[in-house]
Amino acid sequence: MAESNFVDYVKIYCRSGKGGAGSAHLHREKFITKGGPDGGDGGRGGHVILRANRNYWTLLHLKYSRHVYAGHGGSGGASRSFGKDGEDQIIEVPCGTVVFDAETGEFLCEVTEHGEEVVLLKGGRGGLGNWHFRSATNQTPRYAQPGEPAIEKAVIMELKLLADVGLVGFPNAGKSTLLSVVSAAKPKIADYPFTTLEPNLGIVSYRDNRSFVMADIPGIIEGASEGKGLGLRFLRHIERNALLLFMIPADSKDIREEYEILLNEIANFNPELLDKHRVLAITKSDMLDEELTEALKADLPSIPYVFISSVTGQGITELKDILWEELNKEDNKVASLTHRNLDLSHRVKEEDELLLAGDDDDEEEESYEEYDWDE
Numbered sequence: 001m002a003e004s005n006f007v008d009y010v011k012i013y014c015r016s017g018k019g020g021a022g023s024a025h026l027h028r029e030k031f032i033t034k035g036g037p038d039g040g041d042g043g044r045g046g047h048v049i050l051r052a053n054r055n056y057w058t059l060l061h062l063k064y065s066r067h068v069y070a071g072h073g074g075s076g077g078a079s080r081s082f083g084k085d086g087e088d089q090i091i092e093v094p095c096g097t098v099v100f101d102a103e104t105g106e107f108l109c110e111v112t113e114h115g116e117e118v119v120l121l122k123g124g125r126g127g128l129g130n131w132h133f134r135s136a137t138n139q140t141p142r143y144a145q146p147g148e149p150a151i152e153k154a155v156i157m158e159l160k161l162l163a164d165v166g167l168v169g170f171p172n173a174g175k176s177t178l179l180s181v182v183s184a185a186k187p188k189i190a191d192y193p194f195t196t197l198e199p200n201l202g203i204v205s206y207r208d209n210r211s212f213v214m215a216d217i218p219g220i221i222e223g224a225s226e227g228k229g230l231g232l233r234f235l236r237h238i239e240r241n242a243l244l245l246f247m248i249p250a251d252s253k254d255i256r257e258e259y260e261i262l263l264n265e266i267a268n269f270n271p272e273l274l275d276k277h278r279v280l281a282i283t284k285s286d287m288l289d290e291e292l293t294e295a296l297k298a299d300l301p302s303i304p305y306v307f308i309s310s311v312t313g314q315g316i317t318e319l320k321d322i323l324w325e326e327l328n329k330e331d332n333k334v335a336s337l338t339h340r341n342l343d344l345s346h347r348v349k350e351e352d353e354l355l356l357a358g359d360d361d362d363e364e365e366e367s368y369e370e371y372d373w374d375e
């Protein structure tokens with residue numbers, strides 16, 4: 001298989017900048033040999049900052065930037081001159097990026113709104129120059145604070161697509177076909193299971209220039225929660241959707257049973273998914289006549305439903321109406337954000353270990369702890 005452009009997982013080694021050292025300079029002039037202390041403060045070390053940018057849709061641009069180093073703060077100088085602040089490093093990511101500690105799997109932060117910024121690693125504070133340490137007993141202190149040390153951390157970034165409607169269904173149910181008729185997206189469509197191997201997003205335009213986002217994900221089969229088929233890895237992309245659209249073909253052996261299986265699989269992945277509003281689309285309804293349609297209606301799950309055909313266009317407008325109505329219900333305004341600690345162990349590759357092992361840089365340790373910054 002060709003290498004995918006859809007990157008929803010990267011591991012990056014980040015380091016903030018250390019604070020610049022304060023200066024211990026003593027003032028000197030032609031006729032003043034022992035002037036007062038005039039050492040300036042060190043500059044702040046650069047932060048590593050995460051910023052959401054809606055122009056990115058994947059983490060592909062970060063795939064090969066395995067190290068991100070912010071600049072160190074400059075040292076303070078004579079005449080109370082300040083050291084320069086270290087340069088911040090800004091990592092631009094798509095909205096919906098979640099960051100975990102690569103070693104512990106602990107949730108660190110996430111950004112959802114365009115332009116939202118989070119300081120991932122704080123730069124070290126600059127040390128105070130000796131000028132600050134004058135006292136009645138010591139007019140010429142010869143010490144100054146070192147800068148605060150840098151922070152280093154390997155992080156894992158994961159992308160959770162932000163869509164309003166997530167499509168849930170067995171392979172071949174017609175999910176991608178629907179997306180292709182209601183949006184400009186051009187997902188691959190074929191008459192065999194598992195055509196879709198990675199999520200597709202499409203913008204569905206609705207009346208009066210309104211729109212919503214639909215996510216087409218790979219099909220789910222019974223046993224997916226135990227790893228069958230493509231497993232449930234892609235289900236995290238519907239964790240934050242406001243609404244789940246179940247898609248079951250009209251020629252399904254048993255619509256109700258298929259619905260129960262799907263429900264069960266997603267509940268195994270994350271029970272919170274059951275809190276979401278659900279709508280059922282019976283797809284490929286062009287294969288039905290009126291009599292069959294009525295017969296099927298008699299035994300459907302009790303959620304809003306609509307018979308659709310992506311081929312003839314039957315029910316598509318009605319479907320959009322139902323989706324829009326459900327999306328805008330009072331209790332459905334914000335999709336709940338889940339911060340579960342994902343088990344990342346299966347995704348850490350050997351090369352990542354090598355990458356981490358090679359990162360020891362032997363910088364001299366400064367005895368920073370002696371200084372109580374909060375005093």
Ligand SMILES: Nc1nc2c(ncn2[C@@H]2O[C@H](COP(=O)(O)OP(=O)(O)OP(=O)(O)O)[C@@H](O)[C@H]2O)c(=O)[nH]1
Nearest residue numbers: 171172173174175176177190191194195196219310
């Ligand atoms: N008759 C009919 N066939 C349809 C309709 N929608 C989709 N199909 C056919 O069903 C097959 C599967 O469609 P896809 O859209 O690829 O199905 P999918 O749910 O995305 O499948 P996976 O990606 O494998 O999970 C294709 O051969 C489509 O042409 C429909 O409304 N009517």
Ligand SMILES: [Mg+2]
Nearest residue numbers: 175176195196
């Ligand atoms: Mg598909």
